[in-house]
Amino acid sequence: MKVSTHTCPVCGFDQLKEAPRSKSGSASFEICPACGFQFGVSDDDDGLTYDEWREDWITRGMEWSSRGIKTPRGWKPEALLKSVLKKKK
Template structure:
């Protein structure tokens, strides 16, 4: 199984590509909390705006599961 990069925060471990020709994955990024197909399509929040807000709020881990050891959202986003 290959991992995919979140285009919002650069989290490298999404289970599915965020979008394909078939449409959005509806996967929620555990790092930034963006849900592909909902946050953008249904709520109308562009990836760039979500990224700006997430960084402004401290780039905190959004999943209820623990962050990977040594995870740093701001460093990841700039990587």
């Protein structure tokens, strides 16, 4: 059985365990291990948009954010980021 994964709308990391938002708009509160965005906190509580967080993450060098989850082998943030930016157009 294939495990369903979801994509971070901030950085394009495609292995989130939950959808960032449910169909009703509720946040998952999951933290993206790649960019560090926490759905329902970074946006709802802190008032940051996906674009604002993304720009800051890029400025900081697109470093892997999680300390508890190892960076996936062959992880290329530039490639994932391209997929997110392409979807925005």
